[in-house]
Amino acid sequence: MDVKFDRFASVAFLAVGVLFMIGSRKLASSSYGSSVGPDIFPFVLGLVLAVLSIRLFYEAFRGKVQESGKEKLQYKPFFIILLSTLIYILTLETIGYVITTFLFLFVCFQTMERNKWVTSLIISAGFSGIIYYLFVNVLKGTLPGWPIWFS
Amino acid sequence: MGTFDYLMHGFETALTWYNILFAFVGVLIGTAVGVLPGIGPMSGVALLIPVTASITGGLPPEQAATSAIILLAGVYYGAMYGGSTTSILLNTPGESSSVVTTLDGYQMAKKGRAGSALSISAIGSFVGGIVTLIAMIALAQPLSTIAIKFGPAEYFSLMLLGLAAVSGLAGKSVTKALIMTVCGLLIGTIGIDNVSGIARFTFDIPWLYQGVEFLTIAVGLFALGEVLKTILEKEEDDGEIAKIKNLIPSKEEFKESAGPIARGSLLGFFVGILPGAGATLASFFSYLMEKRISKKPWKFGTGAIAGVAGPETANNAASGGAMIPLLTLGIPGSGTTAILMGALMMYNVQPGPLLFEDHPQVAWGLIASMFIGNLMLLILNLPLVKVFAKIIETPKKYLIPIIIAISIFGVYAVQVSTYDLLLLLGCGVLGYFLSKNDYPIAPLVLGLVLGPMIENNMRRALTISDGDYSLFFTRPLSLTFLIITALWLLIPVLLKKRGKDVVINIEG
Numbered sequence: 001m002d003v004k005f006d007r008f009a010s011v012a013f014l015a016v017g018v019l020f021m022i023g024s025r026k027l028a029s030s031s032y033g034s035s036v037g038p039d040i041f042p043f044v045l046g047l048v049l050a051v052l053s054i055r056l057f058y059e060a061f062r063g064k065v066q067e068s069g070k071e072k073l074q075y076k077p078f079f080i081i082l083l084s085t086l087i088y089i090l091t092l093e094t095i096g097y098v099i100t101t102f103l104f105l106f107v108c109f110q111t112m113e114r115n116k117w118v119t120s121l122i123i124s125a126g127f128s129g130i131i132y133y134l135f136v137n138v139l140k141g142t143l144p145g146w147p148i149w150f151s
Numbered sequence: 152m153g154t155f156d157y158l159m160h161g162f163e164t165a166l167t168w169y170n171i172l173f174a175f176v177g178v179l180i181g182t183a184v185g186v187l188p189g190i191g192p193m194s195g196v197a198l199l200i201p202v203t204a205s206i207t208g209g210l211p212p213e214q215a216a217t218s219a220i221i222l223l224a225g226v227y228y229g230a231m232y233g234g235s236t237t238s239i240l241l242n243t244p245g246e247s248s249s250v251v252t253t254l255d256g257y258q259m260a261k262k263g264r265a266g267s268a269l270s271i272s273a274i275g276s277f278v279g280g281i282v283t284l285i286a287m288i289a290l291a292q293p294l295s296t297i298a299i300k301f302g303p304a305e306y307f308s309l310m311l312l313g314l315a316a317v318s319g320l321a322g323k324s325v326t327k328a329l330i331m332t333v334c335g336l337l338i339g340t341i342g343i344d345n346v347s348g349i350a351r352f353t354f355d356i357p358w359l360y361q362g363v364e365f366l367t368i369a370v371g372l373f374a375l376g377e378v379l380k381t382i383l384e385k386e387e388d389d390g391e392i393a394k395i396k397n398l399i400p401s402k403e404e405f406k407e408s409a410g411p412i413a414r415g416s417l418l419g420f421f422v423g424i425l426p427g428a429g430a431t432l433a434s435f436f437s438y439l440m441e442k443r444i445s446k447k448p449w450k451f452g453t454g455a456i457a458g459v460a461g462p463e464t465a466n467n468a469a470s471g472g473a474m475i476p477l478l479t480l481g482i483p484g485s486g487t488t489a490i491l492m493g494a495l496m497m498y499n500v501q502p503g504p505l506l507f508e509d510h511p512q513v514a515w516g517l518i519a520s521m522f523i524g525n526l527m528l529l530i531l532n533l534p535l536v537k538v539f540a541k542i543i544e545t546p547k548k549y550l551i552p553i554i555i556a557i558s559i560f561g562v563y564a565v566q567v568s569t570y571d572l573l574l575l576l577g578c579g580v581l582g583y584f585l586s587k588n589d590y591p592i593a594p595l596v597l598g599l600v601l602g603p604m605i606e607n608n609m610r611r612a613l614t615i616s617d618g619d620y621s622l623f624f625t626r627p628l629s630l631t632f633l634i635i636t637a638l639w640l641l642i643p644v645l646l647k648k649r650g651k652d653v654v655i656n657i658e659g
């Protein structure tokens with residue numbers, strides 16, 4: 001547990017709560033008729049969230065900073081995989097499912113452990129190909145297939 | 152038609168060839184989910200919702216809902232069976248409700264009795280599952296008849312109770328759990344308000360008009376969050392897998408475990424019905440109880456079979472018990488049942504008192520399939536336990552990227568939108584940070600599922616009373632629920648102030 005994270009989170013949650021309260025005040029002017037409009041529920045929730053985050057701030061402030069031995073985090077593979085996931089998502093619709101999935105899996109397999117690249121190749125090709133075939137041809141679902149210039 | 156006729160119709164539904172297949176695939180994947188450390192029942196079910204949605208796409212809506220929920224529920228109780236395998240063989244629980252099984256299970260394995268420990272836990276799980284199913288059948292009709300008489304005010308208070316119960320026990324800090332609940336409720340308000348029809352918090356982005364999709368949030372926070380955690384905190388593989396020798400327990404072992412299994416079934420069932428108290432709590436209680444009433448309490452921790460039989464029975468009974476409030480009242484009592492509820496709602500099937508009337512096929516088909524699924528698990532687990540034990544050896548380097556790929560495929564197949572994929576990734580990162588810092592995720596998902604219903608009931612109640620809030624306190628049943636809600640939240644705080652240890656539910 002990280003007290004610093006809690007302090008930061010409490011401020012962030014407070015902001016979210018207040019923003020929801022402000023946002024629901026704006027809704028009030030646009031609704032009419034019923035005495036219980038669409039604004040009440042989010043307003044009350046925003047208020048509750050604000051109160052709770054103040055309480056969290058207080059708890060985090062009082063909390064003793066625990067010096068637990070810093071565990072070694074694997075930042076390098078984490079960021080490579082995170083970045084490849086992002087690229088995968090952004091290129092999925094333009095380049096198509098099969099190619100992006102194949103590349104994504106291959107990169108990730110190699111990031112996790114850099115050897116046996118033949119096995120990695122086979123598994124990533126197999127996974128993307130089989131999923132695409134099953135979903136599009138057998139189940140008649142929609143997936144972006146191949147890039148436009150390819151077919 | 153009486154309950155028996157309904158049940159027979161349920162069996163008719165459950166015994167069609169594809170539903171048998173769905174139940175089989177469900178329990179098979181469930182067992183794998185239970186065995187693999189790193190993915191729990193919650194992330195397993197969340198991950199499979201979109202996949203099942205695309206598989207069942209060709210069926211008529213009612214049948215699609217039935218088949219999907221049969222598969223997903225199979226994953227849920229299958230994971231409860233599988234969780235014991237790694238606890239016993241490797242001393243690492245596959246999911247949190249099998250933590251206590253490691254205490255005696257691994258000791259038994261060390262002494263060469265892994266086989267009997269595994270088979271007793273499979274038998275116990277089976278008995279626990281069947282006992283709760285019978286109780287569920289007996290309770291379903293009466294509970295729905297009572298619940299049907301509830302007005303909006305009662306429903307509002309009851310759902311508040313459900314929320315409070317799950318968040319009051321989840322995680323290490325009640326404040327954090329409540330914050331997560333409120334966040335879930337707030338996310339639920341995004342989109343077009345279905346009473347007044349105006350857009351709320353959408354910032355004129357069309358993608359947000361239909362609200363933030365439950366599916367994306369659940370898969371992101373649970374499945375992706377846990378995967379990212381495994382990448383960052385790479386654990387060294389430790390321990391050797393114990394050898395399985397003899398699968399058939401001796402007569403003496405049967406005798407010793409009969410009592411714990413019987414007690415575990417009942418205990419697990421009652422703990423399971425209570426909202427908020429999940430399978431983890433049930434197995435924990437069962438272990439404590441067996442140790443207390445045992446004639447040889449010093450044997451516990453050194454390989455007592457009662458310490459395996461009781462908790463394993465109880466956690467399965469509890470997961471069945473948790474289905475009862477979900478199906479009859481529409482209130483999920485745990486994180487996993489909240490996800491199941493979200494799945495049902497994706498198919499336009501509203502769990503609750505009307506479920507048994509409006510969708511008898513779904514409700515009774517599910518119940519009947521749970522009989523079949525439990526039987527399959529028993530058969531699968533006894534001879535095939537050696538095969539399942541092999542799953543533990545699946546290299547993480549292949550498993551993790553494939554889980555990411557499945558979650559992206561699943562969400563895209565259902566939502567067909569890159570925005571949802573971006574949200575998915577965001578939720579994954581958020582999920583990692585939140586759970587790392589003890590912010591429980593289950594209450595958030597529960598809030599997201601229950602939020603719109605809570606709001607609708609509140610507004611309906613207030614419209615009837617013309618904006619008079621005292622309505623919630625003057626109707627006796629509603630007041631009772633509210634009082635229990637307040638006590639549920641306050642008692643743990645007071646106990647903590649007095650320095651007592653509060654039992655915490657990790658599963659949520």
